[in-house]
Amino acid sequence: xxxxxxxxxxxxxxxxxxxxxxxxxxxxxxxxxxxxxxxxxxxxxxxxxxxxxxxxxxxxxxxxxxxxxxxxxxxxxxxxxxxxxxxxxxxxxxxxxxxxxxxxxxxxxxxxxxxxxxxxxxxxxxxxxxxxxxxxxxxxxxxxxxxxxxxxxxxxxxxxxxxxxxxxxxxxxxxxxxxxxxxxxxxxxxxxxxxxxxxxxxxxxxxxxxxxxxxxxxxxxxxxxxxxxxxxxxxxxxxxxxxxxxxxxxxxxxxxxxxxxx
Amino acid sequence: xxxxxxxxxxxxxxxxxxxxxxxxxxxxxxxxxxxxxxxxxxxxxxxxxxxxxxxxxxxxxxxxxxxxxxxxxxxxxxxxxxxxxxxxxxxxxxxxxxxxxxxxxxxxxxxxxxxxxxxxxxxxxxxxxxxxxxxxxxxxxxxxxxxxxxxxxxxxxxxxxxxxxxxxxxxxxxxxxxxxxxxxxxxxxxxxxxxxxxxxxxxxxxxxxxxxxxxxxxxxxxxxxxxxxxxxxxxxxxxxxxxxxxxxxxxxxxxxxxxxxx
Numbered sequence: 001x002x003x004x005x006x007x008x009x010x011x012x013x014x015x016x017x018x019x020x021x022x023x024x025x026x027x028x029x030x031x032x033x034x035x036x037x038x039x040x041x042x043x044x045x046x047x048x049x050x051x052x053x054x055x056x057x058x059x060x061x062x063x064x065x066x067x068x069x070x071x072x073x074x075x076x077x078x079x080x081x082x083x084x085x086x087x088x089x090x091x092x093x094x095x096x097x098x099x100x101x102x103x104x105x106x107x108x109x110x111x112x113x114x115x116x117x118x119x120x121x122x123x124x125x126x127x128x129x130x131x132x133x134x135x136x137x138x139x140x141x142x143x144x145x146x147x148x149x150x151x152x153x154x155x156x157x158x159x160x161x162x163x164x165x166x167x168x169x170x171x172x173x174x175x176x177x178x179x180x181x182x183x184x185x186x187x188x189x190x191x192x193x194x195x196x197x198x199x200x201x202x203x204x205x206x207x208x209x210x211x212x213x214x215x216x217x218x219x220x221x222x223x224x225x226x227x228x229x230x231x232x233x234x235x236x237x238x239x240x241x242x243x244x245x246x247x248x249x250x251x252x253x254x255x256x257x258x259x260x261x262x
Numbered sequence: 263x264x265x266x267x268x269x270x271x272x273x274x275x276x277x278x279x280x281x282x283x284x285x286x287x288x289x290x291x292x293x294x295x296x297x298x299x300x301x302x303x304x305x306x307x308x309x310x311x312x313x314x315x316x317x318x319x320x321x322x323x324x325x326x327x328x329x330x331x332x333x334x335x336x337x338x339x340x341x342x343x344x345x346x347x348x349x350x351x352x353x354x355x356x357x358x359x360x361x362x363x364x365x366x367x368x369x370x371x372x373x374x375x376x377x378x379x380x381x382x383x384x385x386x387x388x389x390x391x392x393x394x395x396x397x398x399x400x401x402x403x404x405x406x407x408x409x410x411x412x413x414x415x416x417x418x419x420x421x422x423x424x425x426x427x428x429x430x431x432x433x434x435x436x437x438x439x440x441x442x443x444x445x446x447x448x449x450x451x452x453x454x455x456x457x458x459x460x461x462x463x464x465x466x467x468x469x470x471x472x473x474x475x476x477x478x479x480x481x482x483x484x485x486x487x488x489x490x491x492x493x494x495x496x497x498x499x500x501x502x503x504x505x506x507x508x509x510x511x512x513x514x515x516x517x518x519x520x521x522x523x524x
Contacts, residue, residue: 052376081313082477085461114509201348244510248506
């Protein structure tokens with residue numbers, strides 16, 4: 001390529017799990033708008049905790065949206081993973097150069113990566129050979145301050161777009177602490193902490209006397225490592241965990257090959 | 263323990279994603295009934311493709327079920343992952359010794375592990391330190407022949423229950439080829455193949471002229487390895503892939519630590 005030839009603008013697919021009207025996706029669109037051609041395909045309603053669900057038994061709808069000024073956008077009746085799939089096949093008619101998901105209202109560190117619709121959308125993109133990043137802010141509230149999160153999202157997307165030797169399956173789980181920007185100490189590459197929820201279902205009775213349950217639980221960190229996302233966030237770092245869709249437990253595979261004779 | 267003391271019967275939690283009335287779960291209950299005290303907690307309707315979804319914004323119901331003669335059973339209005347969580351907290355009031363999920367009507371090899379409600383239920387158990395196995399038969403039909411699958415399920419569960427040094431996070435993804443039992447060559451410990459769906463949405467118009475979409479796709483195997491689950495199944499082996507919930511991509515983590523300076 002000659003020095004004067006204009007580099008083609010990268011196509012950036014934006015999605016989330018809180019729905020197309022959530023403030024978090026607005027912040028993400030603002031953060032990446034200047035970095036390429038942005039197209040939004042996001043759920044038409046909140047889809048938190050949907051994990052890697054896909055819609056098999058029901059039809060899907062797509063609707064053009066004016067939620068973002070000057071940005072092509074669509075809402076989809078399906079899950080976050082459906083959004084990525086349908087965006088590639090029916091809207092972009094090609095793979096985008098990168099897919100970003102979020103900014104999620106609430107943490108997706110440690111085991112949350114597995115329940116999170118935000119991260120499942122990013123992981124789906126990486127399965128489809130589209131480098132991807134999921135962003136989450138450690139603040140669940142609807143009026144959370146996304147300014148620092150937006151800045152870090154922009155920095156990390158730029159880093160990814162300028163990387164020459166990019167793994168096409170690269171997928172990053174980025175969490176941003178809910179503190180003022182000046183208190184954030186920097187960005188840390190981490191591993192997923194072994195931390196989980198200790199479930200406790202809240203048992204109630206409906207007006208007809210029939211029992212029903214709400215899923216609740218306490219978050220417990222069993223992992224004392226200083227190389228984890230939970231540690232980084234507690235110490236005011238932005239945590240970046242590279243994630244993968246090969247779930248094979250290779251260590252256990254080796255053990256079983258030796259020990260289990262059938 | 264003295265030689266004469268009776269060993270306590272293990273508690274076996276059974277779940278699935280095809281719903282409590284599917285023939286596959288009936289076959290699994292039959293396969294493990296003689297191996298311990300069996301308790302079934304399964305979705306009240308089909309939940310295929312639900313991945314690791316959990317129910318956050320809606321209440322959950324539990325209903326006692328007579329679907330299995332002489333076996334304590336409950337249907338739950340939630341996802342397969344919800345079933346495991348609520349079984350531990352509200353029905354068993356303890357962790358079972360093992361959780362088995364399936365037998366799924368249809369394959370859950372390769373990337374399917376990530377979309378599968380059957381495997382997500384098993385993975386949830388392993389997150390909760392309950393050794394678990396998901397079973398799937400490569401036959402989608404409602405009247406599939408589960409006899410060989412049931413026999414292999416029984417063999418593998420017995421193996422697991424008799425293992426002395428059991429990893430409490432052990433989780434196995436077991437797929438059984440849809441062939442006559444005498445044609446099955448044995449059991450193979452494998453890794454997850456890199457194989458995925460090439461999506462194609464089927465676009466239609468409703469009676470009011472509005473577009474809608476069905477998710478469809480073609481399964482493509484990009485992985486030529488002979489150590490994969492896809493290879494094993496194609497060659498009439500039962501495939502066993504040990505899976506894990508730590509999604510950290512450690513290789514990429516190391517690369518980013520060296521290359522990405524923030």
